[in-house]
Amino acid sequence: MIFARPRRNRQSAAIRNLVRESTIHPSNLIMPLFIKEGKNLAEPISSMPGIFRFSPDLIIKECKEIYSLGVSGVALFPAIEDSLKDKHAKESVNPEGLYAKTIRMVKEAVPELAVFTDVAMDPYSSDGHDGLVNEQGEIVNDETLPILADMALCQAKAGADFVAPSDMMDGRVAAIRQALDENGYTNVGILSYTAKYASAFYGPFRDALNSAPKKGDKKTYQMDPANAKEALRELYLDISEGADMVMVKPGLPYLDIVSLLASESDVPVAVYNVSGEYAMLRAASTNGWLDYKKVVMETLLSFKRAGASVILSYHSKEASQWIQES
Ligand code: PBG
Numbered sequence: 277m278i279f280a281r282p283r284r285n286r287q288s289a290a291i292r293n294l295v296r297e298s299t300i301h302p303s304n305l306i307m308p309l310f311i312k313e314g315k316n317l318a319e320p321i322s323s324m325p326g327i328f329r330f331s332p333d334l335i336i337k338e339c340k341e342i343y344s345l346g347v348s349g350v351a352l353f354p355a356i357e358d359s360l361k362d363k364h365a366k367e368s369v370n371p372e373g374l375y376a377k378t379i380r381m382v383k384e385a386v387p388e389l390a391v392f393t394d395v396a397m398d399p400y401s402s403d404g405h406d407g408l409v410n411e412q413g414e415i416v417n418d419e420t421l422p423i424l425a426d427m428a429l430c431q432a433k434a435g436a437d438f439v440a441p442s443d444m445m446d447g448r449v450a451a452i453r454q455a456l457d458e459n460g461y462t463n464v465g466i467l468s469y470t471a472k473y474a475s476a477f478y479g480p481f482r483d484a485l486n487s488a489p490k491k492g493d494k495k496t497y498q499m500d501p502a503n504a505k506e507a508l509r510e511l512y513l514d515i516s517e518g519a520d521m522v523m524v525k526p527g528l529p530y531l532d533i534v535s536l537l538a539s540e541s542d543v544p545v546a547v548y549n550v551s552g553e554y555a556m557l558r559a560a561s562t563n564g565w566l567d568y569k570k571v572v573m574e575t576l577l578s579f580k581r582a583g584a585s586v587i588l589s590y591h592s593k594e595a596s597q598w599i600q601e602s
Contacts, residue, residue: 298581300595302596303346306392306592308351310329310354311375312355316331317329318331322483332374342596345593346599347596351392356400358402361400362400362401363402365401376430376431380434393436397423399487403491417445420443425451440468441469442472444494449513471525473500474498474501475501475525477550507533515541519543525547525548527548527584528575534547534583539583545584554590557575576589
């Protein structure tokens with residue numbers, strides 16, 4: 277006799293629907309978008325088929341579509357011209373620059389769409405690092421903090437709902453929180469890239485922004501892929517410094533970290549399903565090796581199951597279209 281038969285709960289769609297533990301809803305999703313100066317510009321990114329660098333006017337159009345699909349937010353990333361890059365990332369605090377201008381336009385056109393902005397020096401840095409590089413080639417921590425704080429403040433002034441430091445400097449959440457609060461932006465939240473690993477899965481993103489480090493790698497600030505306990509250390513620090521949400525990045529190869537943070541954290545956990553993960557599913561599907569729609573939905577579901585409530589994914593728009601159609 278077999279008394280316990282798990283298959284009874286899988287016997288029909290109705291029963292499976294009743295016992296399903298995790299579901300993906302467009303409201304769980306955030307769509308990352310790349311911005312480039314210009315008009316009516318949609319520049320394809322070769323390592324991310326289906327993803328573009330949009331000029332501000334087309335970003336507005338894109339944001340309207342994304343909002344109408346029920347997606348909760350967008351994460352904006354600027355592709356800055358080389359001529360505007362310097363050691364101190366000065367363009368990152370330009371209130372009339374591409375980034376601040378686009379944030380203002382998006383908030384004006386689609387006020388209910390949550391705007392998450394990126395705080396890190398690399399898109400604006402002639403060194404291609406997230407922090408300031410000194411004469412010895414070291415990425416210096418404490419000198420970077422005021423730059424990040426000013427950058428976050430500039431984004432808050434432009435209308436960002438949440439600023440998202442992706443730089444992995446020590447103490448940056450506290451520095452940003454202080455700058456925001458001192459200037460009256462107590463309602464602007466911080467989504468911290470808490471456990472951001474030194475990963476090779478960021479390659480296509482660096483193509484998109486032309487932001488790869490000119491020298492060296494990011495291993496002195498991004499985490500070693502071998503470490504899990506260190507993610508807890510970063511978690512406790514970020515929460516104590518005032519992070520409103522904490523993020524794990526990349527996603528798929530780090531589901532154990534998502535699960536760990538979800539069980540330990542008293543603030544919501546987000547996950548970044550990064551550019552290389554997007555490229556993998558795209559490439560395999562284009563070759564006819566995987567069913568794109570099915571692997572995307574299974575991937576997004578895995579993040580929910582692991583405990584993430586917020587998912588940044590380049591699949592967000594199309595997945596929301598599919599969910600809406602179903
Ligand atoms: C850098 C930054 C990176 C990503 C977001 N912000 C790449 C890096 O650390 O070099 C990667 C996102 C992706 O791969 O989709 N501040």
